[in-house]
Amino acid sequence: MRTSKKREELINYYLSLPYTVKIMEEETGGFHVEIEELPGCMSYGDTLEEAYKNIKDAQKLWIKTALENGKEIPLPRIKEEYSGRILIRIPKSLHKKLVKEARKEGISLNQYILYLLSERHTIKSEKKWEEVSKELYKEKGGKIIPFPVTKLGV
Secondary structure, X not given: OOOHHHHHHHHHHHHHXXXXXXXXXXXXXXXXXXXXXXXXXXXXXXXXXXXXXXXXXXXXXHHHHHHHOOOOOOOOOOOOOOOOOOOOOOOHHHHHHHHHHHHHHOOOHHHHHHHHHHHHHHHHHHHHHHHHHHHHHHHOOOOOOOOOOOOOOO
16 A cells, blocks of 8 residues: 555546546536546536636545546547648549549649638538527627627638
8 A cells, every 4th residue: 555645646647647627517507527537426506616726526435436546547649740631531432523523623632621621611601690690680689789800610
């Protein structure tokens, strides 16, 4: 068994790691908060500050309990690095159609697929923007209000 000082150092080490804290506003008020990498480590607070303090207390207790029971403590997820390259398998018939369309446009298959994905992403972003705009309009009693003309998610 570890000495009390060593155990406290180990607890502090895990507490210093950048775990993913997920905060969700409850419909009835207050905030549910959890640490994604530590199963069952969750708490609640009436305010964001209270929820954050409570999850830190819950995290410490979770780690302490895991150490006492000899359980493995998961490390935080490391931020993923993205190369910008993907490999997908598609049906031959779709591959053929995409190649034909790319040739019609005079571009490579990769460029054409990038165009299609970008177009789809833009459409989804514009729909989000439209929904937010409608909500803002409703909240202000149907009055047009000035706000920055930037799109969400782009």
